[in-house]
Amino acid sequence: MIDVVIVSYNTCALLRRCLLSLQAEPALPLRIWVVDNASTDGSPQLVRDEFPGVRLIASPQNLGFAAANNQALRQIVSVPGAAADAAEAVLLLNPDTEVQPGAVTGLVDFLRRHPQVGAVGVQLLNTDGSPQRSYGSFWFAHLLSSFVAGRLRGQDPGLAGQSSQPLFVDWLVGACVLVSRAALDAVGELDEAFFIYGEEIDWQFRLQQAGYRVALLPWLHVLHHGGQSTQQAKLAMRRQEYRSRYLLLAKHRGPAARGLYLAKVSAELGGESLRHLLAAARHCDGSEVSAAAQSAALWAAHLSPAFRRYSGS
Numbered sequence: 001m002i003d004v005v006i007v008s009y010n011t012c013a014l015l016r017r018c019l020l021s022l023q024a025e026p027a028l029p030l031r032i033w034v035v036d037n038a039s040t041d042g043s044p045q046l047v048r049d050e051f052p053g054v055r056l057i058a059s060p061q062n063l064g065f066a067a068a069n070n071q072a073l074r075q076i077v078s079v080p081g082a083a084a085d086a087a088e089a090v091l092l093l094n095p096d097t098e099v100q101p102g103a104v105t106g107l108v109d110f111l112r113r114h115p116q117v118g119a120v121g122v123q124l125l126n127t128d129g130s131p132q133r134s135y136g137s138f139w140f141a142h143l144l145s146s147f148v149a150g151r152l153r154g155q156d157p158g159l160a161g162q163s164s165q166p167l168f169v170d171w172l173v174g175a176c177v178l179v180s181r182a183a184l185d186a187v188g189e190l191d192e193a194f195f196i197y198g199e200e201i202d203w204q205f206r207l208q209q210a211g212y213r214v215a216l217l218p219w220l221h222v223l224h225h226g227g228q229s230t231q232q233a234k235l236a237m238r239r240q241e242y243r244s245r246y247l248l249l250a251k252h253r254g255p256a257a258r259g260l261y262l263a264k265v266s267a268e269l270g271g272e273s274l275r276h277l278l279a280a281a282r283h284c285d286g287s288e289v290s291a292a293a294q295s296a297a298l299w300a301a302h303l304s305p306a307f308r309r310y311s312g313s
Contacts, residue, residue: 118212193312198244
């Protein structure tokens with residue numbers, strides 16, 4: 001049995017397309033879970049009406065990505081691995097994705113043939129079919145070299161290219177990640193200290209610490225329409241993104257690394273705020289003043305003990 005866990009938040013139309021795309025994988029026994037984070041767009045009713053075979057967990061509040069996934073994961077792992085209906089693997093899938101034919105089957109087949117691989121993913125595609133960033137490096141594990149490399153070589157685009165060979169990476173973008181049951185049992189659930197962003201990076205870091213590898217299969221594709229939930233609250237999500245970066249350091253690195261990161265963020269956000277202020281002065285544009293204030297507020301948030309406090313496991 002392959003369990004598929006989809007966390008939804010006000011993406012009703014896209015959720016329908018996602019669930020329909022999974023129906024094109026008839027060769028696999030899929031047990032699909034939708035964990036809805038208090039959507040107000042009819043997403044839970046869509047699942048009840050049109051997909052009665054899907055297991056729905058309708059949360060009365062928005063728990064965030066990690067905590068919502070964990071609601072399903074706890075029920076999945078409560079079934080002993082030796083049981084007839086136990087999960088062989090768990091696919092975490094975003095609701096704004098459309099699985100291309102054969103993608104899940106290909107992921108499962110690869111995982112079965114490579115027990116040393118704990119997590120496997122695909123080359124994600126944008127809505128227009130162009131390749132989308134699908135993986136990244138553990139920048140927090142080698143902070144200084146990561147900053148230097150970023151300045152010299154620029155941002156790694158996270159694209160797998162046209163290779164017919166698996167690409168072994170640090171972490172996969174969490175829009176589509178298949179994790180083996182053995183790996184899940186070894187590292188446990190997602191860390192709920194991360195509300196959104198960073199949780200899949202932390203999870204895959206723990207996987208590799210436990211001795212598993214993470215692979216991307218460039219010949220398999222999933223459309224990812226991208227950011228459909230997070231765009232509903234852009235400023236709040238940007239703050240969460242910065243906080244998640246800091247939490248990765250708080251969990252896995254010491255004070256020196258955290259200090260270096262805060263210095264980088266101060267320069268980054270301070271420069272950004274200054275550029276907006278200069279643009280406001282040149283063009284008498286009130287929106288630039290607002291943007292400068294937002295950058296300054298985000299920098300100031302890093303000074304808050306609550307922002308920097310790691311309270312997970």
